[in-house]
Amino acid sequence: MPATGSNSAAAVWTILRKECRSEWRTRYGLNAALLFAVASLTAVSFAAGRLSDRTDLLAALFWIVLLFATLASMSHAFVREVEGRTMLLMRLVASPTEIATGKLCFNLLFLLVVEAVTVPLFLVLTGAPPVRWGTFLAVLGLGTISLAASSTLVGAVIAQTRGRGALFAGVSLPLLLPVLAAAVAGTRDMWASNPVASSVRLLAAYAVALLSASLLLYDHLWED
Amino acid sequence: MVLRVLLFLWIAVTMVIALLRAPLVPVLEETTRVLYFHIPAAWLTVVALGWSMINSVIYLVRRDLRADDHAAAAAELGLLFCIGATVSGALWAKAMWGAYWNWDPRETSIFFVLLIYTAYLALRGSIEGEEKRARLSAIYSVAAFVAVPFLIFVVPRMYATLHPDPIINDRGKVDMDPMIRWCFLSMLVGFTGLYVWLQSLRVRVSRLERAAHAA
Numbered sequence: 001m002p003a004t005g006s007n008s009a010a011a012v013w014t015i016l017r018k019e020c021r022s023e024w025r026t027r028y029g030l031n032a033a034l035l036f037a038v039a040s041l042t043a044v045s046f047a048a049g050r051l052s053d054r055t056d057l058l059a060a061l062f063w064i065v066l067l068f069a070t071l072a073s074m075s076h077a078f079v080r081e082v083e084g085r086t087m088l089l090m091r092l093v094a095s096p097t098e099i100a101t102g103k104l105c106f107n108l109l110f111l112l113v114v115e116a117v118t119v120p121l122f123l124v125l126t127g128a129p130p131v132r133w134g135t136f137l138a139v140l141g142l143g144t145i146s147l148a149a150s151s152t153l154v155g156a157v158i159a160q161t162r163g164r165g166a167l168f169a170g171v172s173l174p175l176l177l178p179v180l181a182a183a184v185a186g187t188r189d190m191w192a193s194n195p196v197a198s199s200v201r202l203l204a205a206y207a208v209a210l211l212s213a214s215l216l217l218y219d220h221l222w223e224d
Numbered sequence: 225m226v227l228r229v230l231l232f233l234w235i236a237v238t239m240v241i242a243l244l245r246a247p248l249v250p251v252l253e254e255t256t257r258v259l260y261f262h263i264p265a266a267w268l269t270v271v272a273l274g275w276s277m278i279n280s281v282i283y284l285v286r287r288d289l290r291a292d293d294h295a296a297a298a299a300e301l302g303l304l305f306c307i308g309a310t311v312s313g314a315l316w317a318k319a320m321w322g323a324y325w326n327w328d329p330r331e332t333s334i335f336f337v338l339l340i341y342t343a344y345l346a347l348r349g350s351i352e353g354e355e356k357r358a359r360l361s362a363i364y365s366v367a368a369f370v371a372v373p374f375l376i377f378v379v380p381r382m383y384a385t386l387h388p389d390p391i392i393n394d395r396g397k398v399d400m401d402p403m404i405r406w407c408f409l410s411m412l413v414g415f416t417g418l419y420v421w422l423q424s425l426r427v428r429v430s431r432l433e434r435a436a437h438a439a
Contacts, residue, residue, distance in 0.1 A: 157360045163350045174339040198382050209370045217363045220284045
């Protein structure tokens, strides 16, 4: 059924609200992701000690912690529907694009919550030097959009395969490597007070390309 | 049959001329000769992966399994040529830079391409049912190809790399000795012919497999 613009937006909003509500009821995904992020953060800062003078290492570790937290939790949004056998019901009330866009918004929100806890903790525990907030948030925000876009698309694909959980990290990670490389370079240059414009541009271009490809592909995620 | 023999002769003759007769570029010296193999392989990586993406889109639009055969075959061959480009590049790096691998931006990005398309093949292997496999792999293939232009064309130009000028340099001109250029172009044509032939073979094998499966 062709939906008009406002209808689609309403459907996306409904999906997002439904996702938030079902997440809030169990908090299983969020707890797992936060626990994972904090545990890997502890492992990193315990193993490496205070790294305040090695900002190149800090930038790499920062993004690896975020990437791991993403990979550990992001397939959850679709796998939950498949395992709870609610996917069919969902597809009755909304188009694939609406469902996937709703899930994308949820994943974005989810990542922001994880980052709201992980980022300050990381900066404190590793004794990182002060950040330039504008630049830092630009790199973080663009990196987050790419992380969410890629893991939503791959998550939806993976939920329909045999391997599910096991395969998700292996299949998502290669797509995220360009993001990781540019985000690490941007964060490192931010700390070293070098210009970061090229990394930010690369991140922005990749995020836009990934989002547009996702929006075109969502329609084919499920067979009619 | 005639075409195959011609292709073989074409590549063989070009290779002999390129290795024995073509002049060397200063600084690169003897390692110049890797370009007759390395650049066509890199070029066919992009062509094959692009062909895989185009066929994935065609599959999503038309739902024709023949397009999926092409997409899968092209991804496999693209990966093969990518390995060829990576290995020949690493050998060249050993001669010129003193190490097979040192995470130069070029090396990093080609390695990412290798990983992405290995993941594509891993994904294909884990999906049951032809139609579903074709559809989901096509989605992944299109998303994966988003990364390819960034990795092959953008990243190496943004970060400092020791890799020699790409063939089309900043001034948009091909700076090559005429003899080197002819050998190189001839090799490019030969490699492209080789790719087209391998692609048609791989697609035919997939079709035969499907027919045997259905029978």
